[in-house]
Amino acid sequence: QVQLVESGGGFVQAGGSLRLSCAASGRTFTTYIMGWFRQAPGKEREFVAAISRYGASTYYANSVKGRFTISRDNAKNTVYLQMNSLRPEDTAVYYCAAGGRSDTPNYYSTQTYDYWGLGTQVTATS
16 A cells, blocks of 8 residues: 655646655555646546656656656655646646556556545646
């Protein structure tokens, strides 16, 4: 079991930046790949970014590539999402997720992740 708590959401003008954090507790953090997903009102939850267990590999949705950066600090049991050049279409609830049952996970799929945080709201205004 692992518990995930997101923080760092808020309101920002278009073009601004936010950094989300996700603190994990429970089992050894390096057991898990970590991902960020988001869900806007009336839309399905969608993949944003993911990172491998020791941070060697990162994955991004095309819509955020070049603007968002995922990273992790295994000593602090924390994963981050640095979001730059925010756009109104980035407005959503952002969820942190942990997974790790497979040696070859599909980083992009919600099905890969077993544990989810409660989410943090990000609102980018034009």
